[in-house]
Amino acid sequence: MNQTLKQDIETLVRLQEIESEILRLQSVIQKVEKEKIALASRLNAFKTDLDTRRQELEEIQQKCTDAEQEIKTVDDRIIKSNETLRMVKTNKEYQVLLREVDDNKRRKDALESQLLDFYDQREAIETGVKESEQQFLQLEQHIRAEQAEIDKKTVDDRELLAQSLEQQKKIGQDLDPSLMTRFRKVSRMNQGQAVAQVRNESCMGCFMNVPPQLCIEVQRGNQLISCPQCSRILYHVNDDPMSGE
Numbered sequence: 629m630n631q632t633l634k635q636d637i638e639t640l641v642r643l644q645e646i647e648s649e650i651l652r653l654q655s656v657i658q659k660v661e662k663e664k665i666a667l668a669s670r671l672n673a674f675k676t677d678l679d680t681r682r683q684e685l686e687e688i689q690q691k692c693t694d695a696e697q698e699i700k701t702v703d704d705r706i707i708k709s710n711e712t713l714r715m716v717k718t719n720k721e722y723q724v725l726l727r728e729v730d731d732n733k734r735r736k737d738a739l740e741s742q743l744l745d746f747y748d749q750r751e752a753i754e755t756g757v758k759e760s761e762q763q764f765l766q767l768e769q770h771i772r773a774e775q776a777e778i779d780k781k782t783v784d785d786r787e788l789l790a791q792s793l794e795q796q797k798k799i800g801q802d803l804d805p806s807l808m809t810r811f812r813k814v815s816r817m818n819q820g821q822a823v824a825q826v827r828n829e830s831c832m833g834c835f836m837n838v839p840p841q842l843c844i845e846v847q848r849g850n851q852l853i854s855c856p857q858c859s860r861i862l863y864h865v866n867d868d869p870m871s872g873e
């Protein structure tokens with residue numbers, strides 16, 4: 629077996645291991661980042677809902693204040709009319725004022741009954757807001773904890789990724805540039821997998837049969853053989869347990 633080629637193949641296999649690890653880590657990191665975003669948007673949606681409820685509470689509170697204010701104004705008018713009543717001279721004036729007092733009393737009754745409705749509404753909304761605030765706090769706590777957990781996981785993975793990228797660079801330097809180009813090209817064609825083992829006369833990359841003559845060539849290791857189906861660079865692992873498989 630050609631020793632330089634044997635070394636090249638070993639380097640390619642090692643490079644492939646690192647590349648696969650890099651792809652795996654990148655995909656894991658991407659996935660957890662997506663989880664983090666999903667958690668944040670869940671909390672956001674809840675916050676939006678809570679803000680709407682708070683807005684509703686403010687509105688009903690304003691309605692209560694307005695009604696209370698108006699009742700006071702009408703009440704003042706009734707008191708004033710009653711005072712004037714005692715001083716009127718003519719029956720006509722008296723009748724007009726009396727009608728005014730009656731109108732205002734009816735207005736006051738209507739306003740008071742409306743105000744009671746507003747109070748009921750306010751109580752219901754207030755209860756909803758309080759419950760919602762409680763739930764929000766719990767959810768926030770839960771989501772912050774989950775995000776922290778995700779961050780922790782990502783920190784380890786990011787460190788591993790940095791190490792793998794460093795190893796990839798080092799290994800790449802040992803390889804002949806033309807071999808590296810070939811590796812990159814085949815890798816792009818096969819979702820990041822450029823090297824595949826031959827086992828039982830099959831390519832472990834695409835699982836297609838490799839012609840027997842080609843298998844022998846791969847075992848001999850005198851030249852780099854590509855899988856006729858997927859173009860992955862093929863290598864053979866000796867079944868001898870000492871060979872490292």
Ligand SMILES: [Zn+2]
Nearest residue numbers: 831834855858
């Ligand atoms: Zn193949």
